[in-house]
Amino acid sequence: MNSVISLLSVLIITILILYLSYIFTKSIGKGMCLKRGGxxxxxxxxxxxxxxxxxxxxxxxxxxxxxxxxxxxxxxxxxxxxxxxxxxxxxxxxxxxxxxxxxxxxxxxxxxxxxxxx
Incomplete structure (x- = not known):
């Protein structure tokens, strides 16, 4: 039972890290477009x-x-x-x-x- 809880916690943390990195790179990309264009x-x-x-x-x-x-x-x-x-x-x-x-x-x-x- 303890191994299932640790597996789920690792899975949730991994999904959270992937989601946050997606949001971060998306916001960085929008900033780059604004700086390049006139x-x-x-x-x-x-x-x-x-x-x-x-x-x-x-x-x-x-x-x-x-x-x-x-x-x-x-x-x-x-x-x-x-x-x-x-x-x-x-x-x-x-x-x-x-x-x-x-x-x-x-x-x-x-x-x-x-x-x-x-």
Whole structure:
């Protein structure tokens, strides 16, 4: 009987430690997000070009910038307008070309064909 009580107490203590560590790490994580993010600046998009080179669209207040990022420097390539950003959102996906079926339709075609054969 004594061993059952000690086993239950160890189990309860273990569960309590795990729960408290979960709560602690969750609160630490929320604090880290607040310190990293800014109220007036935001990176909208980023395109890697090489190992340590990329371009990004950044919003700073009401201004939008296209910037080049390298390991040693950051360069403003252009200042964009709100219309440029909206036009960029309307560009169709270049991976799906007109006249060519996409992968999902090809896959459905062959899976449907194989189901009919069975």
């Amino acid at each position: 109220n007036y600046m935001q990176m909208l998009d980023r395109l890697p070009l090489g190992q340590d080179k990329s371009i990004a669209v950044v919003r700073a207040g009401s201004h939008y910038f296209l910037i080049g990022i390298a390991s040693s420097q950051i360069t403003i390539l252009a200042e964009l307008t709100e219309e440029d950003i909206q036009k960029g959102l309307d560009i169709p996906n270049p991976q799906v070309r007109e006249g060519y079926p996409d992968f999902i339709s090809i896959l459905k075609k062959y899976t449907d064909k194989n189901r009919k054969d069975m």
